[in-house]
Amino acid sequence: MKSNFDELKKIHADLEHKLGKEIQRPNPDHIIMTRIKREKLKVKDAIATMDSS
Numbered sequence: 001m002k003s004n005f006d007e008l009k010k011i012h013a014d015l016e017h018k019l020g021k022e023i024q025r026p027n028p029d030h031i032i033m034t035r036i037k038r039e040k041l042k043v044k045d046a047i048a049t050m051d052s053s
Contacts, residue, residue, distance in 0.1 A: 005051075008043055008046055008050070009047065011043050012040060012043045012044060012047065015043065019033060019037065022036065
C-alpha cells in the first residue's frame with residue numbers, strides 16, 4: 001500500500017515537471033497543459049483517497 005502511495009506521489013511530481021516544461025515553451029500548447037492538469041488532479045484525488053484511508 002505504501003509503495004502505491006509513493007508511486008502516485010512520483011507520478012504527480014512527474015506531471016508537475018511536465019507542466020512546468022510546457023509552460024516555459026515559447027508557445028505553450030494549452031490543450032496539452034489542460035490534459036496534464038486533469039491527470040494531475042486525478043492523481044491528487046487518488047492520493048487524497050489513500051491518505052484518508
